[in-house]
């Protein structure tokens with residue numbers, strides 16, 4: 001694919017948490033590695049009334065706080081900060097835009113806009129940008145999640161953005177797609193011949209996708225109360241992971257082929273009807289407990305009032321196509337879980353007959369574990385014979401064939417997911433960004449789940465902080481004879 005770099009970046013939300021913690025360090029890393037175009041300029045924008053020098057100081061502080069020590073190179077930080085400018089701007093005020101356009105100047109060399117602000121500001125942002133001709137052919141736009149809170153609100157955002165930008169210039173961000181291990185799912189599946197023959201309902205018994213956090217509400221009460229675990233994690237990250245596992249092989253690694261195949265998976269997700277909701281979904285909310293040996297408060301206590309928002313959800317999903325007929329996809333995510341762990345476990349079918357049974361040898365079905373957090377590893381659990389003379393029977397044990405990205409590629413720095421996504425936005429590669437039809441199919445599926453909860457009056461079951469969620473989540477898989485992969 002031909003790369004088409006723009007000459008400048010306009011970063012809205014430039015003073016926010018995401019910008020300071022992730023975006024500025026990522027842009028710095030690209031700069032330090034010589035990956036930004038020669039005269040590339042970054043204009044930060046937010047309401048705060050500071051000037052270029054004030055923003056430079058803020059950026060230095062953010063880099064000081066969030067860059068690892070071995071990346072802090074004074075000369076490189078100086079040359080990075082020299083690329084920065086700042087314009088105070090209220091996105092909800094149309095009068096802010098002329099001075100912003102003046103600051104940005106000529107965009108004939110290309111402009112990438114990154115909207116790292118609340119989506120409630122997208123509409124006025126797009127209208128304001130249009131009013132000062134900052135939406136023309138040379139301009140592309142990156143949108144942070146959440147893209148709405150249900151299908152209608154997502155369509156409204158998409159319609160608003162589409163009035164100013166064609167789909168080919170819209171980059172919807174799901175930062176999971178920027179993670180190296182997530183892209184490795186594609187390498188593993190489509191760069192090796194041996195998985196494909198068993199990568200289907202004949203070879204795979206079930207798939208489990210877990211995103212478990214140990215943190216609680218942090219400072220996100222306003223957002224989280226309007227979202228809950230389903231909308232915060234499942235509608236986007238978990239469904240994107242599911243699509244990469246379930247999709248058919250794309251003909252080419254490009255924006256159309258990869259996204260076409262993912263979209264087909266989303267359209268094949270079996271809707272969960274209200275009458276199936278109780279059997280196929282579990283919601284939970286943490287109460288006080290201990291995480292990592294530390295006593296923590298319950299969700300309601302953190303909030304200061306009683307809430308019915310779910311901080312945990314587990315779902316038994318199905319992809320209705322030939323490849324996946326009858327294979328359950330167990331999805332689960334929660335806050336204040338026992339461990340911080342994001343992983344995909346693919347459990348293969350057992351061997352059809354065990355010749356070791358008569359000699360006491362016990363077999364486990366093979367499992368492929370793709371771990372995204374806390375470390376990035378891929379493990380294939382296979383059966384091996386324990387060394388010994390076997391006079392008292394054959395002893396078999398599950399051992400991992402392990403690919404650790406950290407040790408296998410130890411000479412290479414592990415990049416922040418946003419580095420990859422920012423570079424692709426700057427250079428115009430949409431492959432790892434989410435297309436409109438994907439987002440809308442994701443909402444359609446999770447909206448139906450929420451409608452089921454509403455119809456049944458479902459309230460989250462309480463679980464102690466520091467555990468794997470309500471016991472009903474364990475029952476969800478145990479009923480099928482399946483155990484969550486929890487180590």
Ligand code: NAP
Pocket residue numbers: 012013014015016017018019045046047048089090091092115116117118119121144145146
């Ligand atoms: P944040 O800390 O609240 O920052 C919001 C930014 O927007 C600030 O720079 C704020 O600066 C600016 N802003 C607010 N109102 C504005 C207005 N009317 N006009 C212009 N600028 C305005 O939020 P954040 O955590 O950085 O998140 C930004 C976006 O990314 C949100 O949509 C969030 O959901 C998403 N996101 C965040 C994370 C994360 O880890 N933080 C992860 C995934 C997605 P002023 O107050 O000075 O205007």
